[in-house]
Amino acid sequence: MLTRPRIIFHIDVNSAFLSWSAVKMVREGQPDIRLVPSVVSGDPSDRRSIVTAASIPAKKIGIKVATPVSMALRTCPQLVIVRGDWPWYKQCSEGFIAICRSYSPVLQQFSIDECFIDMTLRCSPDDAVQTATRLKDEIRDRLGFTVNVGVGSNKLLAKMASDFEKPDKVHTLWGSEVPAKMWPLPVRDLLWVGRKTEERLVANGIKTIGALARIGMGTLSQLVGGKFAQQLHENANGRDDSPVETEVAEAKSYSAERTFKEDLLDPKDIDRALFNVACIVAHRIRRDAFRASSVSIFIKYKDFSVVQKQRQVEQPTDVTAVILNEARHMLAEVWDGVTPLRQVGLGVSKLTHESAVQMSLFEDPKMEYYREWDRQYDERRARAEDARLLAYERKKTETP
DNA sequence: TCTGGGGTCCTAGGACCC
């Protein structure tokens, strides 16, 4: 039986957070920050803040995502800095996903600002570019921000294509175009080739995606892990048969971490941070009706080295006190108490659904007290959340 | 006066069981 060649679109919002903030500011009569060097970041007075999103003019002068704001300001003293506006970003994201979904219900949201849609049954290779252009223009005209659409015969090629020239562009990367459009690119441009893998490949003379595509599997397996080598080789040759996943995958882990303004040494401060992240993580698993069987902590030193410890708990739990207690013990085992810490984090994994968990007959009598504490905490948080949303609803004048 | 926060997946070694 003949199968139709797949047609996949990857839609990527250009400088998402920055564009979204710009849309709002323009509506409020302010200048368009997309036209000048500008960034979205955390508190600029905090020396640890980094750039979350950068405008194209900012990128042109070397200010990239994840550079420290202090450094960006040295590069460009007139840099416009705006703070993130998460409720607004969420609305913008929902607006753009809804338009994409109207083109094909076979949609996979890849992140807040990216999605794949399977267009195989919705257009032909001949009119794919026309359809993609219509989608791109509709988002721009209705929502006020631009996207790139990558068109290809699989997700990998579509994603690579959307990364070509920006903004507000449609690019194709069909299998037949791989040698001309993808192979000359530096190997780092290939999905899944990060800093470390790039170093290793380039050190062995593999500088372009084309070189990676042509190298023998034996050699490649010696440079990177076997399974990873296989995937890199397939991808470098433009092959990828992963489907557009319409089901939202269930979370496998939750974590929260805090980086201190200054590296911390006082156990009381460290413990307060641990308490805070434990409250956040435990709240999230209760909100999503999970219980966790594994608790982990991680600490980061000032040289950025990370040490982590993980342990199973006897009963799957969503009780803050139980998680915190486990975390405290593990922290005491890994931290010497004298080396200053840059960051502490806490995570939970091995999640099961609440209903599936057997209640223990011999539960610690204190547990009822802990659960009550959690209930009150969750209520306070919910109230705070409602108040925030309400204030936001009052402030906002229109939706995208 | 360099570098946030939240995820996923893979690997390697050790423990333990049959």
Add this chain to the structure above:
DNA sequence: TCTGGGGTCCTAGGACCC
């Protein structure tokens, strides 16, 4: 007491993504 092999679970660490 020493020997081999397979399977599974756990932990620690590392790489990547947005």
